[in-house]
Amino acid sequence: MKAENLAKARELLQAFPKKSSALIPILHLVEDEFGYIPKAEVDVVAEIMGTTPAYVEAVLSFYTLFHRQPTGKYLIQVCRGLSCQVNGADELSRFLYEELGVERGGTTADGLYTVEEVECIALCKDAPAVQINLDFYPSMTKEQLKAFLDKAAEEVRSGA
Amino acid sequence: MPEMRLLFRDIDVPGIDRIDVYEQHGGYASLRKAFLEMAPEAVHQEVLASNLRGRGGAGFPTGRKWGFLPKDGRTRYLVCNGDESEPGTCKDQEIIYTNPHLLIEGVVISTYAIGAEDAFIYLRGEFKTGYAILERALAEARAKGYVGDNVLGTGRRVQVTLYLGAGAYICGEETALLESLEGKRGNPRLKPPFPATAGLYDMPTVVNNVETLAAVVRIVEMGGAAYAKLGTERSAGTKLFSVSGNVLRPGNYEVELGKTTLRELLYDIAGGPPEGREFKGVIPGGSSVPFLTPDKFDTPLDYESLQAAGTMLGSGGVIVLDDRACIVKSTLRLMEFYRHESCGKCTPCREGTMWLNQVLQRIEDGQGRPGDLETLADLCDNIDGKTFCPLGDAAIGALASGLKLYHDEYEAHIAKGCCPMGEVVR
Numbered sequence: 001m002k003a004e005n006l007a008k009a010r011e012l013l014q015a016f017p018k019k020s021s022a023l024i025p026i027l028h029l030v031e032d033e034f035g036y037i038p039k040a041e042v043d044v045v046a047e048i049m050g051t052t053p054a055y056v057e058a059v060l061s062f063y064t065l066f067h068r069q070p071t072g073k074y075l076i077q078v079c080r081g082l083s084c085q086v087n088g089a090d091e092l093s094r095f096l097y098e099e100l101g102v103e104r105g106g107t108t109a110d111g112l113y114t115v116e117e118v119e120c121i122a123l124c125k126d127a128p129a130v131q132i133n134l135d136f137y138p139s140m141t142k143e144q145l146k147a148f149l150d151k152a153a154e155e156v157r158s159g160a
Numbered sequence: 161m162p163e164m165r166l167l168f169r170d171i172d173v174p175g176i177d178r179i180d181v182y183e184q185h186g187g188y189a190s191l192r193k194a195f196l197e198m199a200p201e202a203v204h205q206e207v208l209a210s211n212l213r214g215r216g217g218a219g220f221p222t223g224r225k226w227g228f229l230p231k232d233g234r235t236r237y238l239v240c241n242g243d244e245s246e247p248g249t250c251k252d253q254e255i256i257y258t259n260p261h262l263l264i265e266g267v268v269i270s271t272y273a274i275g276a277e278d279a280f281i282y283l284r285g286e287f288k289t290g291y292a293i294l295e296r297a298l299a300e301a302r303a304k305g306y307v308g309d310n311v312l313g314t315g316r317r318v319q320v321t322l323y324l325g326a327g328a329y330i331c332g333e334e335t336a337l338l339e340s341l342e343g344k345r346g347n348p349r350l351k352p353p354f355p356a357t358a359g360l361y362d363m364p365t366v367v368n369n370v371e372t373l374a375a376v377v378r379i380v381e382m383g384g385a386a387y388a389k390l391g392t393e394r395s396a397g398t399k400l401f402s403v404s405g406n407v408l409r410p411g412n413y414e415v416e417l418g419k420t421t422l423r424e425l426l427y428d429i430a431g432g433p434p435e436g437r438e439f440k441g442v443i444p445g446g447s448s449v450p451f452l453t454p455d456k457f458d459t460p461l462d463y464e465s466l467q468a469a470g471t472m473l474g475s476g477g478v479i480v481l482d483d484r485a486c487i488v489k490s491t492l493r494l495m496e497f498y499r500h501e502s503c504g505k506c507t508p509c510r511e512g513t514m515w516l517n518q519v520l521q522r523i524e525d526g527q528g529r530p531g532d533l534e535t536l537a538d539l540c541d542n543i544d545g546k547t548f549c550p551l552g553d554a555a556i557g558a559l560a561s562g563l564k565l566y567h568d569e570y571e572a573h574i575a576k577g578c579c580p581m582g583e584v585v586r
Contacts, residue, residue, distance in 0.1 A: 016321065017278070018361050023343035024326055028285075062345040062503075063326035065285040081247045082447060082493050083404035086485055119329065119497050120247035120447075121286050124404035124477065125411045134288040 001044060005029045009048050023049055027060050035075070036067035064118070072107045072114040074152055079129045081120030087127040093117050095142045099149065112156060113149070161419040163429060164390075166398045167374045168414045171258055177293060179300035182261040188306055190380040194269045195312050198380075203273035207376060209384030211396035216241055216332070216369030217446060217475045219463050222376075226274050228356035229364045236276040237365045239341065239355075240267050240373055242283040242290075243325060243332040246446035247497060248477030251400035251412045252370035256283070256290040259374075260297035266373035268307055268318050269380055274366050277317045282337055285326040294322055329501035333549050334367040336503070347505050348549035371400055391417035395462035399476050403430040406437065406482035418462035422452065425461060426480065437482040441565070445474020447494050448554030450561030470561065486581045487566040488573050491559045492520040498555035506548035512539050513555050520559075528574035536570075537563055 001009065009029055012022040026048065030041045037060055046053040060066040078084075078093045093104070096115045100108050107114040123129035126138030132148070165171070175181040182188070194203050208223030229236055240263070244252040255263055263281070271279040283291055298320055301307045309317045328346045330336045335349035338360050359365020375397060379387045388396045395417040404410045408431030415425065422444060426432065433439050441451045444461075449472040452459065459469040466473045481490060499513040516539050519532055540556040540563075547553065563570060572580045 018342065020343040021323070021341060024340065025324065028324060028326065059343065059345055060326075063285065063328050065327035080493070081497070082443075082490055083248055083410075083479055085493055086405050086481060086490070119500060120245065120249075122244045122250045122253045122284070124248050124250045124402055124479070126250075127404055127410065131286065134286060136289070 001030060001033060001041060005033055006044075006048075009045075013048070019049070023051075023056070023059055024063070027056075027063075027066055031066055035071045035073075036069055070107065070111070072112050073156075074112060075114045075116070075133055077116045077118040077121070077131045079119075079121045079123065079127070079131070080117045081124060081127075083124040084120075084127040084129055089117075089128040092128055092130065092140060092142065092145060095145060099146070112152065161416060161424065163413050164398050164416045164419075165414050166378050166390075167255070167262070167371065167400065168412070170262075171254065176259050177261070177297065179261060179297070179304060182259075186381070187261055188265055188301075188304070190377045191265050191269055191306055192312065194272060194380050195314050195316060200273050200275050203269060203380060206379055206384035207273065210375075210379045210387040211384075211394070212372065212375055212379060212387065213395070213463065214369055215371035215375065215399065215476070217246060217448070219473065222368065222372055225356070225368075226270075226366055228354065229274060229366065230357055232364075235278075235363050236274060237360045237363055238267065238271040238274060238276050238279040239334075239338065239360060239365055239367045240279065240281040241332065241334065241337055241367050241369050242281055242287065243337060244287075244370070245284055245329040245332045246448065246475045246477055247494070248402060248404055248443065248479040249446050249475040250402045250404070251476060253287065253290065254412050255370055255374055256287060257293055260290075260294045261301065262374050262377060263370055264294070264297055264301050264307065264320065266376045267320055268301075268311070270366075270368065270373055270376050271318045271320075272311075272316060273376075276366075277319065279318065279320045280323055280341060280360070281320060282323045282325060282331075282341055284331070285324055288324065291322055291324050298322070328503075329497075330503045330549070330551055333551065336549070337367065338365065345503075347503050348551075350548070391419065392462050392464070394464055395473075399461070399473070401425060401461065401476040401478050403478045403480065405478075405480035406434055406439075406485065407480045408432055408434055415461060418460050418465065420461050421458050422461060422478075423457040425478065426457065430480075433480075433482050437484065440481045440483050440485055441487070442481070443471075443477075443479040443558055445472045446477035447479065447497065448472075448550075448557045449474045450557050451565050453565050472557075484581070486524075486579055487562050487569045488520065488524050488579065491562045492517070492524050494558050495520055495555065498551065502551060502555070506552075508543045509547040509549075509552040509555065512543040512552065515539055516555070516559065523570065523573045524579060526573070526576075526578040528570075528577075530574065532574060533563060533567075533570055 009026045130137040130140045212222045213219040331340045331346040336346040340346040355365040499517045504510045540560045543552045
């Protein structure tokens with residue numbers, strides 16, 4: 001972890017009545033920094049928490065927002081809840097797989113995009129819903145997704 | 161009856177997430193009233209008198225739940241359940257994102273009422289933006305003295321801590337939520353002991369849903385007796401319903417319990433089916449409850465009437481399917497969800513959801529065999545009431561009822577070796 005996050009992690013140990021509660025917030029720091037939870041960081045987190053790497057693994061493997069493999073700069077999560085499904089969620093996923101040449105859960109070779117299908121994200125009234133890096137994108141269409149991908153690609157080009 | 165906006169009274173006010181706007185619309189008046197004019201027990205009495213029932217899904221009377229805390233001097237906690245993960249439910253999300261001060265006000269009043277000093281708001285991991293919205297709102301509330309070590313100068317301390325989960329449906333179950341809040345895997349605990357006696361960090365704890373705590377603000381404002389006059393005797397007050405799926409105007413709608421029928425909600429308020437379609441069925445209380453077919457649409461929306469009609473009010477997540485939807489595919493989709501979300505702790509749930517998923521998949525794929533429907537019913541029976549926590553019963557709610565109400569559709573899949581609806585479901 002970068003020094004700033006290490007300092008935040010140590011602060012989090014004091015943020016709750018019991019230290020154990022800091023584990024999930026600290027894992028969020030790691031996920032945010034790296035886009036996943038690298039093995040080496042599990043050891044760092046275990047040391048901060050005063051527990052074993054095995055325990056940290058046991059906890060983080062329970063939660064779907066913690067990734068074990070690197071994810072793309074943009075983590076695109078298509079909701080596959082029933083309300084989204086009957087409003088075309090499967091078409092959105094298929095479009096992304098074809099457009100980006102990845103399979104479910106896969107990351108593009110350039111490391112730009114990861115596409116996941118996720119369970120209900122509580123945006124049912126705005127189906128079909130997508131979240132990108134946990135920002136909500138309600139009532140999405142293939143055209144809107146295409147526009148997002150084009151804009152993101154352009155930003156990366158101009159930034160490089 | 162049309163909508164009755166009590167919790168959603170100010171939901172459309174621009175900038176209601178800002179404390180000055182919130183105060184201009186009467187915000188924090190209930191908190192002032194509670195802290196400056198009422199003893200904690202008096203607030204509890206109003207909530208008892210209101211007949212408010214938990215809005216997360218179980219519908220347990222809130223005032224009674226508060227009353228279960230032992231009077232033994234131990235530290236107590238209030239935990240707000242903002243894990244909102246029940247498929248079809250997005251009402252708490254709208255409160256958190258649009259009117260965060262309403263939730264904070266309800267949390268602080270309730271913490272005071274149960275004699276606690278520390279409250280925790282547990283949000284599902286996906287509500288990262290909601291966390292930031294609440295964080296900013298909390299800072300505003302602290303600056304105004306509504307939250308802190310000396311609330312409104314009364315010497316009373318109420319601190320509110322935010323917590324972000326990390327993606328797990330089961331953490332909406334209160335004991336699993338407490339495990340997660342303690343930094344562990346979200347496995348449910350054995351009950352008893354209930355959280356009231358041994359909850360967060362083994363201390364007496366009340367866990368209440370977002371909508372429940374928001375309702376407390378209105379109860380203090382109008383008085384418990386006035387709130388109890390809304391709705392029916394046993395289903396008091398108003399309730400938020402999230403209407404989604406195949407419907408013209410999906411949205412969160414607030415209605416008085418028992419005074420509005422499902423038909424009125426679906427047609428008058430939510431605009432009816434999409435053009436040229438007909439409704440086929442509704443799952444009215446989140447994905448965990450049995451289907452209602454259109455012949456039952458005149459059922460009033462309250463706990464008792466929906467139960468008498470064979471389903472449950474649950475979370476108020478109304479998932480609507482029209483005549484394009486394949487029931488086999490829909491129940492398969494739900495079963496994939498429960499299989500994924502089963503924590504794996506107990507056998508009937510872990511194994512049962514996996515087998516139900518596999519048998520449903522082969523029926524949907526046209527590989528169904530004679531006897532498969534009996535197998536599904538038998539598997540449901542082996543889960544029903546036999547799991548460690550409510551997830552097992554939740555998993556079979558829609559399927560067990562679907563097998564009865566839409567039996568022909570399952571039969572047709574097996575007999576024809578394909579989905580008779582073809583690729584109709586998108």
